[in-house]
Amino acid sequence: MTPDVGARPLWRGRALAVVGILLCAFSLRSAVASLSPLIGQISADFPLSPTVLGLIGTAPPVCFAIFGLATPSLERRLGLERVMLVALSAIVAGLVLRGLSVDAVTLMLTTALIFAGVGMGNILVPPLVKKYFPDRLGLMMTLYTTMMSVSTFLPPLVAVPVADASTWRVSLGMWGVFALAGLLPWIIMLVRARTETMNAAPAPSRAGTGAELDPVTLATGPIQIAPTGARVFARLARLPLAWSIAIVFSASSTMAYVSFAWLPSIVTGVAGVDATTAGLLLSLFAFMGLPSSLIVPVLVVRFQATRAIFLVAAASGLLGIVGLLFFANPVTVWIWVALFGLLPMMFPLALVLISIRARTPESAVGLSSFVQSVGYLLAAAFPFLVGMLHDATDAWTAPLLLLAAVVIASIPFGLIAARRRTVEDEWESRHGRW
Template identity: 35%
Template sequence: MPVKPQLERSRVAAPVAVTGGALLAVAVVLAALNLRPAVTSVGPLLDRAQADLGATATWAGLLTTMPGLCFAVAGLAAPALARRVGIGAAVALALGVLAVGLVVRVLDGPLVVLGGTLVASAGIALANVLIPVVVKDNFPARVGLMTGVYTAALQGGAAFGSAATPPMDDLLGGWRAAWAGWAVLAVAALVVWLLVLRRLRGGAGTARQERGRSLLRSPLAWIVTVFFGLQAYVAYIVMGWFPQVLMDAGVSRSDAGLLQGLMSLLAVPISLVVPAIAARQGSQTWWIVGLGAIGVVGTVGLTVAPSAAPLLWAILVGVGMSVFSLALTTVALRARDGADTASLSGMAQGFGYLIAAPGPLLFGLLHDLTAAWTIPLVMVTVVMVGQSVFGGLAGRNRYV
């Protein structure tokens, strides 16, 4: 007797699942587009903001370092928040916090800029940790593909943030409006995410996240964490300081913003293709090592002959930075289920960003001490080599 109603319910439920999955994919992409402009929009206008506020070089170093520190703290708290309110609601909350922080940080002086950046970074940190879990739970048969799509959107947002901010500065009349303008994108993503929650209420979009086991005693989890931290160390130096490095090499402000945007944009096609291929293979080691080697060539070129071929160096560094997509892929592939993915993602991004946090500040300090970019760039090159070593180990086919 109950067979017929059950079949009818299945026929009704099927199109909802398909629609919900497509809408969830769109929501993931829109959320990802917001996870870098708050950071990459700072570099091209950092000197103007510093001069307008009468701020010190230490303030500039704190501004570029703060996202990494906040990503560490909030990243460690993300799994607990998801367990309390549900993972979908937690992502929506993260986008709302991001939008508020982007507006608040331009309302007053140096301390308010730091405070607003802290709030915006907290929102980014939560989404950083939780979206890979959404991908693992909702697209289990296409983890590599969806991780690539998510990473491509994230890198595209990074490129858009650095390339579009200088024109926004001219168009909107200053760095404050240019930085605050990115809140519009965050609000748009929040609206779509709320639509996902309403359509999937009670399903995967709002389900509470199960508690994963502690991975603090897992050597592989620490290898993944160090790999993630070292690639983030390099990435936040590039996003915060490379426009200044390029401008000191004779590149104009607008071209420096475009070149930094190009570094991120190059990762988009790589992120769409490489993770999907690498995820189907037993090991991702050689993909990670190969991308890292290309990045090393770029930083060496920028160190030895910065003005000789800035476009080439930017391309090589950008290709090397696309290893981020494989860092996220290894987080998903080294865990067996969503609960362990949440634990590994929280650990890798929490402690990983703690490793990365001193990078921009140390880079600026070395520049101040030496009055040149050579020593700071040598440091970046050494970190890239370490990233390849730990990434190679993290890419082997094992589970935490």
């Protein structure tokens, strides 16, 4: 929770970690954002029913939640770096195989494989940042969230032109290059760590057992914490701070997934814009996350501005929703979407809080799993709810009021998350030793 005081240069001795984290960040979002613009072209090759499209649209938060829950157990067995290799390998395989899909079933299965890898990567990056850059949390979280923002609005802009110039299969598969490149830094780091440790003196035996520690475990290996597995999750589930960060994360995720599923239809319905303009407005919504990702981590880490950032995000989002409800036309809709697009600044805010509301990388693994699993599970319901409300009312008033209610309900949780204490502090004040 301290500023980056006395920090050493970012690249000194950890350049591979910088590259690995940034390439991973790019792959986490580009893998998700590259599919929806090509649905029309894919449908021309094989049929995609509304049910299939609904399942694909719901797959990201559901997979993120499921594999977010499983990641801490894998991490304790293999270590952060090895599990990152597993996650990126799943993304690479899924992206390549998705480009080779021959029907709706294979498209869904390969998409699920991608999102399984993304779900693991989502959990791993905040602890990796805390492990390798405890003196540069603000800067690294800025670079990380900025890369995620770029990889959110870039694929929709280039997916269709690339598909027109080649095929939709090339357009889908090409993003695997970035995930493949992201494997290399972690492989090099693991090989280097093993080589250095094997050349060093033999590791001391565990006390009372005579067993030697694994060399790679010593160098880069699994993070160990006193309470592990289900105990960590159970403890976090009893802490208002952990729930508050999860609700903030869920509110941001809800707005993102509802927007990617429904915003073009919403602005078409309330402002009367055409399909091309609706697509541009969706890109505007995604682009608004870029300036937020640049400034939010630094403001939080250096200036402890969590409460102010959260309130600005909530107020901007509510203004955008009110504008879409009552004052939307082809001109003003750009203003309302831009304001609404500021609400997802809660996303980089929540990611930074995962790092600074835990004392150690060990605790950050558990907190990251809890926050993102709970957050994505809660967010997964809202794209369906929005669609159901629209079908029932044949209007966008009820869905927009639902989104406004989500923002309002998140406000007290955001204020709790702004308290300057760690989950360990909160546990110890309530229950004793962590």
